[in-house]
Amino acid sequence: MPENEKLSAxxxxxxxxxxxxxMVKGAMKLFKEKGFHRTTTREIAKEAGFxxxxxxExxxxxEDVLFFVVDAIYDQVRSRLREAMDLQYAPAENLVKVTEAYFILMDEMQEEVLxxxxxxxxxxxxxxxxxxQKERDMVDMLKNVIIxxxxxxxxxxxxxLLANNIFVQGQMWGFRRWMLQKQFTLKEYIERQLTYLKYTLHIPI
Amino acid sequence: MPENEKLSAxxxxxxxxxxxxxMVKGAMKLFKEKGFHRTTTREIAKEAGFxxxxxxExxxxxEDVLFFVVDAIYDQVRSRLREAMDLQYAPAENLVKVTEAYFILMDEMQEEVLxxxxxxxxxxxxxxxxxxQKERDMVDMLKNVIIxxxxxxxxxxxxxLLANNIFVQGQMWGFRRWMLQKQFTLKEYIERQLTYLKYTLHIPI
Amino acid sequence: MPENEKLSAxxxxxxxxxxxxxMVKGAMKLFKEKGFHRTTTREIAKEAGFxxxxxxExxxxxEDVLFFVVDAIYDQVRSRLREAMDLQYAPAENLVKVTEAYFILMDEMQEEVLxxxxxxxxxxxxxxxxxxQKERDMVDMLKNVIIxxxxxxxxxxxxxLLANNIFVQGQMWGFRRWMLQKQFTLKEYIERQLTYLKYTLHIPI
Amino acid sequence: MPENEKLSAxxxxxxxxxxxxxMVKGAMKLFKEKGFHRTTTREIAKEAGFxxxxxxExxxxxEDVLFFVVDAIYDQVRSRLREAMDLQYAPAENLVKVTEAYFILMDEMQEEVLxxxxxxxxxxxxxxxxxxQKERDMVDMLKNVIIxxxxxxxxxxxxxLLANNIFVQGQMWGFRRWMLQKQFTLKEYIERQLTYLKYTLHIPI
DNA sequence: TATGAATGAGCATTCATTCAT
DNA sequence: AATGAATGAATGCTCATTCAT
Incomplete structure (x- = not known):
């Protein structure tokens, strides 16, 4: 947020x-349980411990709470995605590793993504x-790996576009869990999505 | 809704x-503009004309209004998807036609999908x-075409899983429009997604 | 208030x-006791009986309550002032009668004027x-009598200017009561102020 | 204030x-702009520079701030009024001079008087x-000049009573400015009010 | 059936005041 | 003496829901 500084007294x-x-920790918990609108500021304060x-103050x-929460989620995703990209492999191997890491991350952060x-x-x-813009940055990271x-x-x-597809496939593991997680384990899900990706990119299986 | 009947006096x-x-027509308009929580029952009644x-009564x-609205959206999507499937083609051609129809549908119903x-x-x-369950039914329809x-x-x-992918790719055209619709026309988007699908299914281009 | 109509649902x-x-009756009572800022909307509702x-609704x-209250006060003053002017006398006598009526009115409405x-x-x-503008209208009424x-x-x-003087002298009987009402009865106050006015206007005593 | 001493630690x-x-300087500025109730203690502290x-402390x-502010205003008015009275003239001339000085003072201190x-x-x-009591004292000063x-x-x-009239006429120049200051310059206002006073007191023009 | 006035629990937000440092 | 973070009661306002007509 541009004027981050002015937000606090x-x-x-x-x-x-x-x-x-x-605050973010408390609010995140509550938002997961009941969403932003159903959570009161009093509950947030209480859960945060003040x-x-x-x-x-x-x-x-x-709404600022929501911003801080969403911002924190993005930062968390991004930093973990960066870690995965720091390990350097050969291009194809790298794509597989990064995608795997991203899918695992999305599995762990299902609630947050929701x-x-x-x-x-x-x-x-x-x-x-x-x-x-943060989301665009992350898609760009994936895009570069694909390139x-x-x-x-x-x-x-x-x-x-493929980066977007992967991005959304990662998210959909969480927000379509009622459908996907009954049919697939995370491992299976990742393997299959990677297989389709390899076919598309003509990477030998 | 199971006890649909009991809902009204x-x-x-x-x-x-x-x-x-x-009611659904009025509420849909309002939900598109400001979401469910920000829309009041008074506004819904007024927009509905009573x-x-x-x-x-x-x-x-x-919440019932939301249910009726969501239900109506699903019915609309499903019935239009059925229409597209009624035209019989050869399997590969059929998949292309149905997917195209679905993507076009998702383009038209972006707001509703949101x-x-x-x-x-x-x-x-x-x-x-x-x-x-309605969503599952629709994915099943797509799944059968893929099979x-x-x-x-x-x-x-x-x-x-591929049916789920297509399904979500259709939806993502709408909810990621801020990213996708700046890069692609609908036609381009469909063509590319179909190309990737064909690679995956080993359908000759 | 111009859009009086739009104010209510x-x-x-x-x-x-x-x-x-x-509402005005209840609020007026409370405003007299504790002023606008110290009166809560809940108190106003309760005092009004709903x-x-x-x-x-x-x-x-x-703030609208304050407007209605102030508006009601002005209307009350104006209508009573009009009554006093309807009785037609000779010019000098008329001025005396109207001024007297106005001062008496201000005595009765001290709290409201405050x-x-x-x-x-x-x-x-x-x-x-x-x-x-309502106040201007009333001053104009007095002015015409003076003319x-x-x-x-x-x-x-x-x-x-003399109309303004009289106007404020009437009000000052209320808002300077802590000083004036210890020294003068209303009757004395009126008599003396009228005397000074007559001197100023060269009306024989 | 009686227990002035106890107020501070x-x-x-x-x-x-x-x-x-x-504190008084800062609060006065704020009260002029938005009134006592709409000014927060935080704002007062900030404006005061601590x-x-x-x-x-x-x-x-x-409320104490309000007292100090009002007290300061009264002291300011009183001391300036005293200055004007120190210049000794003949009685009638003195009255004119003092009244003029008072009116000019009220013009300068319109906001404070409000x-x-x-x-x-x-x-x-x-x-x-x-x-x-301070106000009474000032009225007394004027009264003595009139006597x-x-x-x-x-x-x-x-x-x-005439002292009270003059006193309020001075104040009304400020609080009825929306009416008076469109019709009169300060000079005109003073001249006319003095003229009426002279008629009342049978002072030759 | 339809209406819309009435209700009051509930919510976001403010702000005077305190007190540990 | 000075600071400013913490507090929570208080307040304006909203809105889903009811019910008498």
Whole structure:
């Protein structure tokens, strides 16, 4: 968020960070259980371990909590995705490793991803743009990994679309769990999706 | 909805149907604009063309409106998907036609699909199960079309997963429009996704 | 208030009138006791005899209550002032009678006048303009009565200023009661102020 | 204020004085802009140049700030009025000079006078009495000047009432500015009011 | 059947005041 | 003396739901 700084009346930056962490942790739990709209600011404050008055020393509006939560989720996903990309392999192997890591990550963060999908619309335009840019960045990371494996008949534009496909396939493991997780184990799911991807990219199985 | 019947105090079935149609139409418009939580029952009644008192003759809780809306969306998608499947072609051709039709449909119903994704969590367990069953049915329809084109190395389980992939790729055209619709026209999007699908299914381009 | 109509969600005009009367009566009592800011909307509703929800069916914001109260006060003053002017006397006599009536009126409405003086600043610009116009109208009424008694050396501009003087002298009987009402009875106060006025206008005592 | 001393926990009298001056200056500015109720203690502290904690070292309740502000206004008016009275003229001339000075003063202090009129009711009884006594003192000063010009047919009681009239006419220049300052310049206003006063007191023009 | 006035629990947000440092 | 983080009671306002007509 651009004017991150102005959001809090508290001067001690470290304290702000600490309280925000408490807040995000508490709010995340509640949002998972009942969604943003059904969670009250009082509940958030209580779950975070401080009073409603204190909560409002660190935010201006309830919506700010949502922003901090969504932002934290994105950061978490991104940092873990980066880790996976730091291990350098040969292009095809790298794609497999990164995709696997991403799918495993999405499995672990199912609830958080659901929050993003269902509540993001409650953010204001500015926060939304900010957050969507983070998503674009992550897709770009995936895209670059794909580009390294691109066969001659596919372009970087294809890489972009395929990155989106993988991205959404990772998310769908969580938000379609009622359908997918009855049919597949995570391992099976990953294997099959990777197989389809390899066919598409003409990578030998 | 299982106890569809109990929902309304009104006896005249036709009237009930008429009022529900009005209600769904009005509510859909409002949900598209501001989501379920931000829409009030008063607004729904007004948009539907009757009073708040009358609205409550046809529902018991605000949530019922959401159910009717989501149900109507599913029915709409399903019936249009059926139409597309009624035209019989050779298996591979059929898959292409049905997928194309589905993607075009998802393009037209972007807003409605967004409602489903974002508000479904507000349904109670019973309604949710009912609605998810409809989604399963539709995935099954797609799955069957895929099965007819399945190469030897893929199983019906793969068909199921691929059906899910297509299903979500259709939806993602709408809910990731901020990313996809800047890069692709609908036609391009469909062509590319079909190409990847063909590679996966070993259908010659 | 210009868009008086839009202020209420209730359709029955008569009921609106009735409820507003209740509301104004209750609010006036509370404002006299503790002022606008110290009075809560809940107290207003209770004093008016209905629930907080009902109160908000008849207003949009707390400030609207203040407007209705101030408006009612002005209307009351104006209508009683009109009555006094309807009795036709000779010019000088008329001025005396009207001024007397006005002072008596101000004595009776001390509390209400205090509300006007102390709370009017809480009205928004539009309401304030509307209300000040009413005050101008009343001053004009007084001015016209004075004009009929004007000696040669005074102009209509003087009449306007003298009208303002009388107007404020009437109000000051209430808001400076802690000083004036210890020294003078109302009768004495009126007599003396009239005497000074007669000297100024060269009316023989 | 009677227990002026008890109000602050700070021992150093000079410091107390300095802080109060800062506080009054800042609060006055804010009260002019938005009134007492709409100004928060935080804003007052900030405008005064210290922290909210420090503010509360020099007051006990928010209301105390109002008292200090009103008290300061009264002192300012009184001291300037005294200055004007120190220049000794002949009685009639003196009255004119003092009244002129008072009107000019009221013109300069319009905003402050408005604060007094509109917020004084928020003071507690004790502070109110204290403050009203100051107003009485000032009226007395004016009264004495009038007494020196009194014609035979008017008593000291008349002098008191006429002092009140002048007093309020000075204030009304500010609080009825929306009406008066469109019709008159300050000079015109003063001239006319003085003329009426002279007629009343039988002072030759 | 239809209406819409009434209700009040519930919510986000504010702000005077305190107190440990 | 000064600071500013913490508190929570208080408040304006909303809105799903009911029910008398």
């Amino acid at each position: 508290i001067k001690d930056r470290e304290l702000v960070e600490k309280r925000r962490t408490q 009073s409603i008055g204190t909560l409002y 660190y935010i201006r509006k309830k 929050i993003m999908y269902q509540e993001v619309k409650s953010l204001n335009k500015e926060s939304l743009d900010y957050v969507l 390294d494996c691109l066969p001659q008949n596919l372009s970087t534009t294809d890489a972009e | 009104i006896k005249d079935r036709e009237l009930v149907e008429k009022r529900r149609t009005q 009073s708040i008192g009358t609205l409550y 046809y529902i018991r809780k605000k 409602i489903m994704y974002q508000e479904v969590k507000s349904l109670n367990k019973e309604s949710l199960d009912y609605v998810l 007819d084109c399945l190469p030897q190395n893929l199983s019906t389980t793969d068909a199921e | 209730i359709k029955d005009r008569e009921l609106v009138e009735k409820r507003r009367t209740q 629930s907080i929800g009902t109160l908000y 008849y207003i949009r914001k707390k 509300i006007m003086y102390q709370e009017v600043k809480s009205l928004n610009k539009e309401s304030l303009d509307y209300v000040l 009929d008694c004007l000696p040669q050396n005074l102009s209509t501009t003087d009449a306007e | 700070i021992k150093d009298r000079e410091l107390v004085e300095k802080r109060r001056t800062q 922290s909210i904690g420090t503010l509360y 020099y007051i006990r309740k928010k 604060i007094m009129y509109q917020e004084v009711k928020s003071l507690n009884k004790e502070s109110l009495d204290y403050v009203l 020196d010009c009194l014609p035979q047919n008017l008593s000291t009681t008349d002098a008191e």
